[in-house]
Amino acid sequence: MTGGTSAPALRRAARYADSWQAFALTPPEFADRAARLRELAGDRRVTATTRIAWTDARTTAAEAHAFGAAGAAAVAVHFGADDGGYGERMTALAREWAAGS
Secondary structure: OEEOOOHHHHHHHHHHOOEEEEOOOOHHHHHHHHHHHHHHHOOOOOEEEEEEEOOOHHHHHHHHHHHHHOOOOEEEEEOOOOOOOHHHHHHHHHHHHHHOO
16 A cells, blocks of 8 residues: 555556555545546556545545545544544444445
């Protein structure tokens, strides 16, 4: 896996990686870069993934769905500090995800 969103990062991912992880992009920006990655990779298969930060269950689920629709094979969620509420945040997202938000 390699990460980054710059043109050189996409070239590296296309040439050397089996997975590319984006960050700090909107779903449309992700879709554009994922398309460029596929173009650069040619016959090589490079999985496009991203990571997002927890806000609340509904917003985070909607954002994850939007990235999936933009072509993300996986979306990693950073749930914040393990402050005693980490498990509850994960459970809330799982419920929201199952509800189809």
